[in-house]
Amino acid sequence: xLLSAAAEPWPENAALYQQLKEDQILLSDNAASLAVQxxxxxxxxxxxxxxxxxxxxxxxxxxxxxxHVGNQVVSELGPIVQFVKAKGHSLSDGLDEVQKAxxxxxxxxxxxxxxxxELYLQWCxxxxxxxxxxxxxGSPYPWPLNRILSYQKQWEIRRKMKAIGWAGKSLQQVLEDxxxxxxxxxxxxxxxxxxxxxQPTELDALVFGHLFxxxxxxxxxxxxxxxxxxxGNLTAFCRxxxxxxxxxxxxxxxxxxxxxxxxxSLLR
Amino acid sequence: xxxxxxxxxxxxxxxxPSLHPESLTVMAYAKFSGAPLTVNTINNSxxxxxxxxxxxxxxxxxISQPAKILNFLRKQRYNADYELSAxxxxxxxxxxxxxxxxxxxxxLHTFWVEAENYCSVTxxxxxxxxxxxxxxYLPGKMSREALNRILLTRGGPPLYSLTEVEAQIYRDAKECxxxxxxxxxxxxxxxxxTPTTLDAFVFGFLAPLYKVCFPRxxxxxxxxxxxxxxxxxxxxxxxxxxxxxTGHSPSGQDTADANLQKxxxxxxxxxxxxxxxxxNLRKSPxxxxxxxxxxxxxxxxxxxxPISRLSP
Numbered sequence: 351x352l353l354s355a356a357a358e359p360w361p362e363n364a365a366l367y368q369q370l371k372e373d374q375i376l377l378s379d380n381a382a383s384l385a386v387q388x389x390x391x392x393x394x395x396x397x398x399x400x401x402x403x404x405x406x407x408x409x410x411x412x413x414x415x416x417x418h419v420g421n422q423v424v425s426e427l428g429p430i431v432q433f434v435k436a437k438g439h440s441l442s443d444g445l446d447e448v449q450k451a452x453x454x455x456x457x458x459x460x461x462x463x464x465x466x467x468e469l470y471l472q473w474c475x476x477x478x479x480x481x482x483x484x485x486x487x488g489s490p491y492p493w494p495l496n497r498i499l500s501y502q503k504q505w506e507i508r509r510k511m512k513a514i515g516w517a518g519k520s521l522q523q524v525l526e527d528x529x530x531x532x533x534x535x536x537x538x539x540x541x542x543x544x545x546x547x548x549q550p551t552e553l554d555a556l557v558f559g560h561l562f563x564x565x566x567x568x569x570x571x572x573x574x575x576x577x578x579x580x581x582g583n584l585t586a587f588c589r590x591x592x593x594x595x596x597x598x599x600x601x602x603x604x605x606x607x608x609x610x611x612x613x614x615s616l617l618r
Numbered sequence: 619x620x621x622x623x624x625x626x627x628x629x630x631x632x633x634x635p636s637l638h639p640e641s642l643t644v645m646a647y648a649k650f651s652g653a654p655l656t657v658n659t660i661n662n663s664x665x666x667x668x669x670x671x672x673x674x675x676x677x678x679x680x681i682s683q684p685a686k687i688l689n690f691l692r693k694q695r696y697n698a699d700y701e702l703s704a705x706x707x708x709x710x711x712x713x714x715x716x717x718x719x720x721x722x723x724x725x726l727h728t729f730w731v732e733a734e735n736y737c738s739v740t741x742x743x744x745x746x747x748x749x750x751x752x753x754x755y756l757p758g759k760m761s762r763e764a765l766n767r768i769l770l771t772r773g774g775p776p777l778y779s780l781t782e783v784e785a786q787i788y789r790d791a792k793e794c795x796x797x798x799x800x801x802x803x804x805x806x807x808x809x810x811x812t813p814t815t816l817d818a819f820v821f822g823f824l825a826p827l828y829k830v831c832f833p834r835x836x837x838x839x840x841x842x843x844x845x846x847x848x849x850x851x852x853x854x855x856x857x858x859x860x861x862x863x864t865g866h867s868p869s870g871q872d873t874a875d876a877n878l879q880k881x882x883x884x885x886x887x888x889x890x891x892x893x894x895x896x897x898n899l900r901k902s903p904x905x906x907x908x909x910x911x912x913x914x915x916x917x918x919x920x921x922x923x924p925i926s927r928l929s930p
Contacts, residue, residue, distance in 0.1 A: 411775050451797040455712035462715035513767040515683070534708035 358420050360437060364397045366390070367405045368415045373489045374403060377567050378468040383415040385427050385559025390417075391595040392550045393439045403490035431552050441551045449546060453553045456538065456545070460553075463531035464560045466516060467524050471574065473507040475521055478570050529577045532561075536581035543590065550591070558591045622656065623694075625687075627672035629659030629747065632829045635859050637743065639725065640684045641672040643822030647688055649858040650813045653696035662749045684822075688815060699814045706809050710816040713801070713808075716794060717823050723768045724791030725827060727784060728837055730764035735832045792840050793895055796888070798824075799844040806853065813854065825851045843884045 368383040369375040375383070383399075390397045397417060402408065409416040409425045416425035417433075424433045434440070442453060472483050487503060488496025511517045516524070535557060544550045545557070561584055565575050578584055625648070627641030636642045636659075648655045660671065670682040674690065681687050692699075699707060729740050744760070745753040768787065769780075777783045798820060807813045808820065828841055828851050842848060 447800045448803070451801045452709065452712070454797060455709070455716040458719045459712040459715040462719055510770045513763070513770045530711065534711045537704040537708040538712075540705070 358437075360395050360439075361420055362396065364395065364417060364419045365400045366397045366415050366417050367400050367402055367408060369405050370401045370403055370490065374486055375401075376472055376483060376486060377563060377569070378465060378472060379414045380567065381465070381468060381560040381563040382413070382427065383559070384563055385556045386415050386417070386430055388558050388591060388595060389427065389431065389441070389552055389555035390434075392441055392555060393434060395434065395439060427552065427556060441549065442546075444549065445546060445551070453546070453551060456535070456553050457556055459531060459534065460556050460560060463527050464564075466511075466514070467528045467531075467574075468560070468564070469507055470511060470516055470519070470524050471521075471569070473504050474511055474517070479504065481570060525573055525577060528574065529580070532578055532581050532584060535561075536584050539583050539587060541583065543587075554587075554591065558588055561585075562588045562592065621677045623653065623674060623676040624658055625655045625672055625674050626658050626660060628744075629661075631743065632831060633855065634825055634829050637826050637830060638671065639722075639822045639826055641822075642825055643684050643818050644672045644674070644687050646813075646821045646854065646858065647691065647698060647815060647818040648696070650818060651691060651696035651698040653691050653694070660747055662747065684819075688818075698812075698818070701812065702809055702814060706814075710814065713798075713816055714819050716797070717819060720790045720794035721823055723772055723787040724837055725823060726764040727768060727787060728827065728832065728834070729830075730761040731768065732832075732834050734834050736761055739830065739832055788837060791837055792891070795824075795837075795841055795844055795847065796891055796895070799847050802846050802850060804846065807850070813858075817850075817854070821851060821854050825855070843887055845884060 366383070366386060369379060387397070387399065405414055405416075406412060410423055411425045413426050416423055417430060419433075422433070424430050442450060445453060471478055473479060483504075484497070484500045488500045490496075491499060508517065519527075539545055544554045546553075561578055564578050565585065565588060567575075569575075625641075625644060627644065628636050628638035630636045630642075634642065635645055635657075645655075645657060647653075655674075672682070672684065672687065674681045674687045676690075679690075681690050691697075699710070702710070728735055730736055741757045741761075744757045748756050768783065772787055773780075773783050777786055802808060805811075808816045824841065824847060827838055828848060832838065
C-alpha cells in the first residue's frame with residue numbers, strides 16, 4: 351500500500367479533516383490538528399482544512415485530524431509523518447541517531463504529559479466538562495443524542511485516565527505536571543530558534559500545536575495558559591512559528607483564523 | 619535524614635533485588651543517592667501492604683508512587699541528579715516518558731498477559747508471596763489491570779484484535795530498546811559516569827525483562843542482543859546491589875568469544891532493524907553495517923560471516 355503511495359507526488363487537493371472550528375472542536379483535538387498543519391507547512395506541502403461535524407467518525411482510527419491525500423487516508427501525527435516520509439519529504443533526516451532518539455523521547459513527553467493533561471482538563475474536571483466540553487462536543491446533534499455522545503466519550507476517557515493512574519490526581523497536580531513539562535521543554539529549547547537548532551522538525555510542529563492552542567483557547571480559568579506563559583522562550587517560539595508558517599498564507603489557514611476568532615484570546 | 623525510612627516492595631529472584639519494575643526503580647535510586655532505606659519485601663504476613671506497592675514509610679508519612687517517592691528523597695537531600703544540567707534534567711523527563719509510553723505496555727504484556735509466562739512464572743511467584751486467600755485473587759486482578767491498561771492506551775482502531783495490538787506494542791518496545799541502546803552508546807551510565815534518576819528508571823524497566831526466565835521470550839531475546847544495555851544492567855547489579863551476576867554462559871575466554879559472536883550478529887541485526895524502523899519502502903538502499911567502537915572485530919574469519927549475511 352505504501353509503495354503505491356510513494357509513487358505519486360503530493361496532489362494539489364490534499365485535505366485535512368477536523369471538527370467544526372467555531373463550535374465543536376475541543377482543546378486536545380485542536381492542538382493535534384494544528385500540529386499536523388504546522389508539520390505540513392514546514393514540509394511545504396499544501397493542504398486545505400475541511401471542517402466536518404462527523405470528522406471523528408470518518409477517521410480510520412477514530413482520532414483526529416486525518417488527511418486525505420490521493421486515495422489514502424491517514425490519521426494522527428505519527429502515521430502522517432511516516433506517510434509523508436514515504437513520499438520523500440522528511441524534516442528529521444539531518445539528525446543523527448542520538449538526536450532522533452531524543453526527538454522521539456520529547457514527542458512522547460508531550461503526548462504523555464501535555465496531551466493527557468489537556469484530556470484531563472476537558473473530560474475530568476467537572477466545571478470544564480459542564481460548561482465547555484459537553485456543549486461543544488455534542489453541538490452538531492439534537493437532544494438527546496448530544497448528551498449521550500458526550501457522556502459516552504467522557505466515560506471512555508475517564509476509564510483511560512483511571513488505567514494510567516491519572517484519575518486520582520487533583521487539578522492542581524495536573525497543572526503542576528504541565529508546569530514540569532513546560533519547564534523541560536523550555537530548558538531543552540534554550541535560546542535556539544527550534545529544538546534542533548536551525549531547522550524545524552516534527553517535534554517543533556507538535557510542541558507548537560499544543561502550546562499555541564493552550565495559549566489561545568479560553569477556558570474557565572487562565573491557569574493552564576499561565577503555566578505556559580511563565581516560559582518566555584516558549585511563547586516566543588510559538589509566535590515565531592506562527593509568523594513564519596501561518597501568517598501571510600490564505601485566509602482559510604486555520605491557525606491564523608483561530609488567532610483572530612472571537613472565542614480565543616490573542617497572544618500578546 | 620534523621621527519620622528512618624522503610625520501603626515496602628516486592629522481593630526478587632533470578633539475581634534481582636526485586637521483580638517489580640517500580641520497586642526496582644526506587645531501590646536503585648536509593649542506592650545511587652545513598653539514601654538509607656530499610657527494605658521490607660512483601661511476604662506472606664498480613665501486615666505488609668499489597669496495593670500501590672512500592673510504599674515508602676517515614677515516621678507518619680506514607681508515599682506510594684515512584685515519582686513521588688523520588689521527589690521525597692530529593693527533598694531529604696538524597697539527590698542523584700545533583701550534577702545534571704537543566705537540559706539533562708529535561709532529557710530525563712523525556713526519556714522516562716518514552717519508557718512509559720513505548721516500553722511499559724510490552725513489559726506488562728510479557729509479565730501479566732502472555733498466557734504461558736503468566737501461568738508458569740508470574741502468577742506462581744506472586745501468589746507464593748501473598749497470603750491465602752488473597753493469593754487467589756490478587757495476581758488475577760493485577761493481570762486484568764495490565765490487560766486493561768494495554769487495551770485502553772494502545773488498543774482501538776485500526777488495531778482490532780488483541781494479536782494486532784500485541785504485534786504493535788512489541789514493535790514499539792523493540793524500537794524503544796534500540797533508541798535507548800543508541801542513546802547509551804559506550805558510556806557507563808546515561809549521563810556520564812555517575813548514575814542518575816534516568817538510570818534508575820531504565821534499570822527498573824530493563825532488569826526484570828533481562829533476567830527473569832520466561833518461556834516466551836521475544837523481547838528478552840531482542841534485549842540480549844543490545845549488549846550495552848545488558849552490560850548496563852549487570853554493572854548496576856554488581857556495583858550497587860553487590861549481587862553476583864549469574865550468567866548463562868561459562869566464565870573466562872568462552873564468554874569473550876561468545877560475546878564477540880553476539881556482537882557480529884548484533885551489527886547485522888541492528889542494521890536490519892534500522893531498515894525496518896526507518897524505511898517503510900522495501901526498495902531502500904542497503905546501509906553498510908555500523909562499527910561498534912569499543913570492541914574491534916577479530917580479523918579474518920569473523921569479518922567474512924557478517925558480509926555474507928547482508929545480502930537479502
